[in-house]
Amino acid sequence: MFGEFNLIDKYFSARQTQRKDVHLALGDDCAIVKAPEGVRIAISTDTLVAGTHFLADANPAWVAHKALASNISDLAAMGATPAWVSMALTLPSIDEAWLKPFCDAFFELANYYNIQLIGGDTTKGPLSISLTVQGFVPDDRALTRSGAKVGDWIYVTGELGDSQAGLSVVLDAEKRHEPFALELEKRHYISHPRVLAGQALLNVASSAIDISDGLISDLKHILNRSQVGASIDTSLLPISKELMQFLGDISDAQKCALTSGEEYELCFTVPEQNKGSLESVLAHTGTKVTCIGQIRPHGTFELHNKGKKLNWSLEGYDHFKAGV
Amino acid sequence: MFGEFNLIDKYFSARQTQRKDVHLALGDDCAIVKAPEGVRIAISTDTLVAGTHFLADANPAWVAHKALASNISDLAAMGATPAWVSMALTLPSIDEAWLKPFCDAFFELANYYNIQLIGGDTTKGPLSISLTVQGFVPDDRALTRSGAKVGDWIYVTGELGDSQAGLSVVLDAEKRHEPFALELEKRHYISHPRVLAGQALLNVASSAIDISDGLISDLKHILNRSQVGASIDTSLLPISKELMQFLGDISDAQKCALTSGEEYELCFTVPEQNKGSLESVLAHTGTKVTCIGQIRPHGTFELHNKGKKLNWSLEGYDHFKAGV
Known part of the structure; x- marks a missing residue:
């Protein structure tokens, strides 16, 4: 039988390359990370809910990709370099046939962008995925929504x-x-x-x-x-x-x-x-x-x-x- | 009629004291923040789902308090000083009689701990609240789970x-x-x-x-x-x-x-x-x-x-x- 703790161990720990700016990832009360000098941190949160953003029987690999890609896209829109992600995953039950392809696709995309999963929470309930991604922008620049001028x-x-x-x-x-x-x-x-x-x-x-x-x-x-x-x-x-x-x-x-x-x-x-x-x-x-x-x-x-x-x-x- | 954007404006923007380390909060693709020198960042994510962690008819002010307090508690357990929070809020519908006391209690507690809501996502679906809080620990110290020694x-x-x-x-x-x-x-x-x-x-x-x-x-x-x-x-x-x-x-x-x-x-x-x-x-x-x-x-x-x-x-x- 899988409990909350085994779930984290089995599917999420030690699946990924380790970033040097992550001092403590999964397995404690908090993750501990360090931003490099000369940068600000860009942070975005997005949630996908079954029945609202995808059908419950959608391909779990595609759902994982969509959840992470939509968050990374917010970093892209600021000109940020992706770094860390936290995942709140709510599942009706532990279904390995769903979790395995979900996690495989999630880590494939995260590793491609050099993003490390640093923490999260797995809970029981209606299927949804909420991610908080973080990345870096230079101290003096970020792409915002507020800089457009007439003639641009x-x-x-x-x-x-x-x-x-x-x-x-x-x-x-x-x-x-x-x-x-x-x-x-x-x-x-x-x-x-x-x-x-x-x-x-x-x-x-x-x-x-x-x-x-x-x-x-x-x-x-x-x-x-x-x-x-x-x-x-x-x-x-x-x-x-x-x-x-x-x-x-x-x-x-x-x-x-x-x-x-x-x-x-x-x-x-x-x-x-x-x-x-x-x-x-x-x-x-x-x-x-x-x-x-x-x-x-x-x-x-x-x-x-x-x-x-x-x-x-x-x-x-x-x-x-x-x-x- | 309330859409996703008005919801953010009405209930979440401009409700709180502004931290000096928050350069951009709600209203863009990402929040932009800056960690002080000499610290690492402690990050924790927790989710409360109606039916799993609270009953759907529970006092919304209490639910807000519980959601944020449980996250702040993770920072406390690392010895961290709270700073920022992101909220993923999933609601079956826009119910002002629920949202107002929820937001009032949320911001009361956030302001007490000098935490600024920097971003989030409001989506339609079964009621749940997922928060990612961040705080600071000194570069050379954090309270972890791994330091206990025989005799302590x-x-x-x-x-x-x-x-x-x-x-x-x-x-x-x-x-x-x-x-x-x-x-x-x-x-x-x-x-x-x-x-x-x-x-x-x-x-x-x-x-x-x-x-x-x-x-x-x-x-x-x-x-x-x-x-x-x-x-x-x-x-x-x-x-x-x-x-x-x-x-x-x-x-x-x-x-x-x-x-x-x-x-x-x-x-x-x-x-x-x-x-x-x-x-x-x-x-x-x-x-x-x-x-x-x-x-x-x-x-x-x-x-x-x-x-x-x-x-x-x-x-x-x-x-x-x-x-x-």
């Missing part, structure tokens, strides 16, 4: 919309027969946090956010915090060929790109004078970035298609309005 | 057993008529983390743990990590007059004191040569401490009553074996 250019990394399309496959088995449905379903769970891009952008971007609630909603967080507006050309939105074939209509694909949550791409702004250096600072990261619009004065928010104004009504994702 | 004296703070008695009242309304039942019920929820005592013990204790699973279980964590054994004189266990009257039997009260979880008192060990200074280092904290036994060689674990050996079979609390 608006960029996004990668391609947008795949996550929402994948979610529609999760929720409607009929859609599994559409083109690329299974690939899009996988992309809903498996994202690649833009850590290297975020770090590179520390030198050129004026603001940044990761796209978790949907491009429009998240961009509006930048606009609110920076007290500016924006103009977006939907014809510039980066859309995958898989999404285009899945939806079969360019307007539908653009709307999907504007509202799709849990993308974990970055949306960021770049002043005119830094536009030229953007490509070179990102070159070593292999990150595709696309300019989709420009920052306008506060109070302005317009969507257009190559200059033709659009009156689309779009809402971002809010977990208190809609569950999975 | 075993101490506990406060009085033990009240929490388990209070839980029995929560679970069985008939017991509300027993003496002090309502006071004990309150004590099950409301504990006073031994932060000052923990800091004072940095200079004199060889090991420490907070009593969350029950004295026997938690002491055994010290014994395992320190590779030692123990002898406990049950006649020395500090028991409140309320518990004694509630149970009406001294042996029952002692058994309760040995197994009662969620006490959030400290159990710690003190080398013979530091025993004399214990009283003076604790004087300013107003903490009652009681010597209950002594560390013995590895493999030994004995309970006795003034020298008379006891064969009590006792088990600690494990949330995967028993819920509320």
